Amino acid sequence: MLPDLERLIRLQQLETAVAAARQTIESFPATRERLEARLARHAAGLEAAEQRLAANKAARREIEKETAAIEKKLATSREHSMAVKTNKELWAVQAEIERATADIRKLEDRILERMMEADELSSDIEAAGQALAEEQATVGEEQRRLEQERDRHQALVERYAGDREEIVSGLSRRLLETFDTLMRGRKGIAVSEVRDGRCRSCQVRLRPQLNNDVRLNQRLIQCESCQRILYFPIAAGDTAAPPA
Ligand SMILES: [Zn+2]
Structure with a gap:
């Protein structure tokens, strides 16, 4: 990740x-x-x-x-x-x-x-x-x-x-600003899980390509609907997401 x-x-x-x-x-x-x-x-x-x-x-x-x-x-x-x-x-x-x-x-x-x-x-x-x-x-x-x-x-x-x-301390100033802005504007949730192809916060379905990218957890991707930063939850012990 x-x-x-x-x-x-x-x-x-x-x-x-x-x-x-x-x-x-x-x-x-x-x-x-x-x-x-x-x-x-x-x-x-x-x-x-x-x-x-x-x-x-x-x-x-x-x-x-x-x-x-x-x-x-x-x-x-x-x-x-x-x-x-x-x-x-x-x-x-x-x-x-x-x-x-x-x-x-x-x-x-x-x-x-x-x-x-x-x-x-x-x-x-x-x-x-x-x-x-x-x-x-x-x-x-x-x-x-x-x-x-x-x-x-x-x-x-x-x-x-x-x-x-x-x-x-490990985050860039710009990233922290994005996080804090989202926290303020998005009811305290700046980072959202993706589950079943949807942003768990706003429930909007991701485009398939975006969903695939999120599953890799290798880029910072924002929800196209609510702008929250998206990630794919990985079960404890796993290092990568299972294939889509
Ligand atoms: Zn969203």
Whole structure:
């Protein structure tokens, strides 16, 4: 392969890799936010379950207070029943006692309902706590992976100037200018592969003679449609393109 063409391909690979790395680095804060939002959603789920249990307990305390007040009244009525003088008074007190007893039974039913609800809420809390712990582990793992990836991309970006210098030192000024102009005008792709007889960037089919020339990788040939510099990809280990 023509050494200049090889350098241009390497330069293009470097530019493409660094552009992708920069883009990935830029996307990291948003990715991090998404991960944090996932954790926050699970934490909110746990908090809501805990609040429901607290509300249940408060409601149960209210019912217990109400029950205690009626029990106190019932004790008074019972004492009173010992001291009544007339039948009429006795019936009235007995009616009070019956009402109070019925009320207490209803309140005890409500306490039981609350207790059963509390059991369900406790298992909700346990499930939400477990889901949060699992999410924390998953998110933690992803955050670590993300940081490694960021470091890797960061290193690529930091090495860029040196790597580029090393590659372009072998290129003529005119060739480098052509490359840079194409990079700016052709969306960051100055060097394009030819595959199945087409320029892979603009998809325009090459004339057969041009295609044959490109396959040799011995001349700098620009796409007649998009002007990108063309090359024929050679599989690892091969030194020349297979015959057309
Ligand atoms: Zn093209």
